[in-house]
Amino acid sequence: DQQVKQNSPSLSVQEGRISILNCDYTNSMFDYFLWYKKYPAEGPTFLISISSIKDKNEDGRFTVFLNKSAKHLSLHIVPSQPGDSAVYFCAARNAGNMLTFGGGTRLMVKP
Amino acid sequence: GAGVSQSPSNKVTEKGKDVELRCDPISGHTALYWYRQSLGQGLEFLIYFQGNSAPDKSGLPSDRFSAERTGGSVSTLTIQRTQQEDSAVYLCASSLRRQGHGYTFGSGTRLTVV
Numbered sequence: 001d002q003q004v005k006q007n008s009p010s011l012s013v014q015e016g017r018i019s020i021l022n023c024d025y026t027n028s029m030f031d032y033f034l035w036y037k038k039y040p041a042e043g044p045t046f047l048i049s050i051s052s053i054k055d056k057n058e059d060g061r062f063t064v065f066l067n068k069s070a071k072h073l074s075l076h077i078v079p080s081q082p083g084d085s086a087v088y089f090c091a092a093r094n095a096g097n098m099l100t101f102g103g104g105t106r107l108m109v110k111p
Numbered sequence: 112g113a114g115v116s117q118s119p120s121n122k123v124t125e126k127g128k129d130v131e132l133r134c135d136p137i138s139g140h141t142a143l144y145w146y147r148q149s150l151g152q153g154l155e156f157l158i159y160f161q162g163n164s165a166p167d168k169s170g171l172p173s174d175r176f177s178a179e180r181t182g183g184s185v186s187t188l189t190i191q192r193t194q195q196e197d198s199a200v201y202l203c204a205s206s207l208r209r210q211g212h213g214y215t216f217g218s219g220t221r222l223t224v225v
Contacts (some may be wrong), residue, residue: 006153034213041218041219042219043204043217043218043219044202046213046215049213089153091213097142097161097206098156098159099213100156101153101154102153103153104153
């Protein structure tokens with residue numbers, strides 16, 4: 001049973017608009033949530049994270065929102081740029097520092 | 112080096128052969144992880160090393176898979192009698208014991224079993 005799910009395998013947005021990537025989880029014991037970005041032929045790179053005691057974390061064009069009651073988090077990118085085109089993985093951390101990853105969402109930002 | 116280094120970057124092998132994949136973590140990182148990403152799939156956990164503790168092998172898909180970490184540093188993932196379904200990108204990551212921004216990944220080894 002997948003503990004972290006990204007239900008949208010792909011998302012296409014126009015340059016300058018907002019990209020919203022969603023992630024759902026089932027384990028209420030996760031204490032930290034992270035987003036990773038992956039370009040082809042490269043390893044995933046850390047993008048932004050949020051503690052389970054927060055509901056929002058912002059870093060430049062990237063904002064992560066956490067809704068604990070719904071066990072849902074989202075990543076907002078605004079404004080979206082063509083260089084943001086990549087696969088985005090949501091991850092959740094348990095107390096043992098293990099990360100469980102979602103299946104990824106491929107974001108395509110069209111010029 | 113400054114990052115996590117994996118070798119080889121690409122490996123093509125014949126079905127039934129054994130392969131070894133190498134990971135050099137960031138110096139000082141006590142935790143080391145192996146994941147794999149099959150075509151169109153997410154990141155699948157394989158094995159986790161933390162310091163001198165016994166590794167968490169719960170993600171290894173079969174007994175053909177094994178991994179070692181020597182001297183708390185370099186790790187080798189071995190796949191015996193490779194099958195076509197083993198074809199994937201094998202990713203290694205390392206981290207400090209508890210680190211808010213998670214892991215640092217290597218660029219991966221793309222394994223193709225023909």
